[in-house]
Amino acid sequence: MTDLSQLEAGLTAQIAAAADVATLEAMRVGALGKSGSISELLKTLGAMSPDARRERGPLINGLRDRVAAAIAIRKTDLEAAELDARLAAQRVDLSLPSPPERRGRVHPTMQVLDEMIAIFAEMGFGLAEGPDIEDDFHNFTALNFPPKHPAREMHDTFWLPEDERGERKLLRTHTSPVQVRLMRGLNEKLPSWVANGQEPPIRVIVPGRTYRSDSDATHTPMFHQMEGLVIDRAIHMGHLKWTLETFIARYFETPVVETRFRPHHFPFTEPSAEMDVRCERSGAEVKIGQGDDWMEIVGCGMVHPNVLTNCGLDPDVWQGFAFGFGIDRLATLKYGMPDLRDMFASDVRWLDHYGFSAFAQPNPATGLS
Incomplete structure (x- = not known):
């Protein structure tokens, strides 16, 4: 014890x-x-x-x-x-600034998309959209693509496996199928005059994602395109030229725009053209509206009579034009981004450099931040 x-x-x-x-x-x-x-x-x-x-x-x-x-x-x-x-040994200096908070940035593609919509809206264009997954009829046949056209091949187009009915859908290669749905009145998301089966005039833009089997510094497998479509009586190439020149001047914020049409071929337009704009190249920088060089900026043309017929419109009564801009490419031209692929790399450092503040002052040319 x-x-x-x-x-x-x-x-x-x-x-x-x-x-x-x-x-x-x-x-x-x-x-x-x-x-x-x-x-x-x-x-x-x-x-x-x-x-x-x-x-x-x-x-x-x-x-x-x-x-x-x-x-x-x-x-x-x-x-x-x-x-x-x-606690006695440690001190908190309340006069020091707090650590900076990371703020999100608006992606250049979304910024340019908003700018384009605002400009075309002032010109009287409505907005339409359609599905990313399309069928052969809306993506090719109704748009006058012949059966053996290269765009129908696997090396150009992303085809999906056959469904239970033996039909193969595809990722749309352009936003042009929406113009088919517009004229045929098959899209519930379209304006009421289409849903009600009324006749044209039609004046819309169609922004959206498109997909092609292509990848380099100026092409990506998925990219953004804006289609424009006008259908009315007595429409001609002069209307198309004025529309595109007006948009280019507003978008690039320049009072002088000189353009030219070069003959081209698109299955869904006749005549077809590519529009060049006068520019000046200095290294990687491109200035629109001045200089002695030319740069292709948009594909366009008058809507092919076969397309009008396929969509139930009489080509002897209705005419129209269509055009297609690459939204991502317009962003690179205006804001100086050298490689299109960087826009889809999900690199926040790139976005910090090229992105836009959601709280910036409005752009006087477009009214957008």
Whole structure:
């Protein structure tokens, strides 16, 4: 009994004198660990007689419990003292500015899309849209593509597996299928005059994603296009030229725009043309409206009579024109981005550099930020 009392007194004194949590933990291991002094006493109980075990067991277990309780109390006190010391030593300078918060940026494609919509809206164009997954009729046949046209091949177009009816859908290669749906009145998202089956005039733009099997510095497998369509009586190429020149001048914020038509071929327009705009090239920079160089900027033409017929309109009564801009390409031209693929790389550093603040002042040319 005297030995246990002396052991308890010694351990209690050591616990009270422990200067930090690490020292206290070493004491705990020395007393209550696998080979600790109290643990060794507990091991002797197995060799005692039953009477001796009944006498010594409660005494040793009681010693273990009291020492463990003393260690727990001392640990709480030491941890509180260490916390108070850290708080006293640390200082918070409330005059320092807070860390900057990261703000999102408007992607250049979305910025340019809003600019284009605003400009064409002032010119009286409505807005239409259609599905990204199309069928052969709307994407090719109704638009006067012949059966063996290269665009129908796998190396140009992303075809989907056959469905249960044996039909193969595709990712649309242009937004032109929407003009078919417009004239045929098959799209629930179109203006009410189409849903009601009324006749033209039609004056709409069709922005959206398009897909082609192509990838280099100026082409990506997925890109954004804006189709324009006007259907009315007595429409001619002069109307088309004025529309495109007016848009180009507003978009590039230049009072002078000189353009020219070059003959081209698109299955869905006749005559077809590519419009060039006069520009000046200085390294990677392109200035629209000045210089001695020319740059192709938009494909266009008069809507082919076969397309009008396929869409249920009489080509002897109705004429029209169509054009198609690459939205991403217009963004690179206006804002100086050298590689189209970077626009789809999901690199926030690129977006920090080329993106637009959602809180910027309105652009006086378009009224948009």
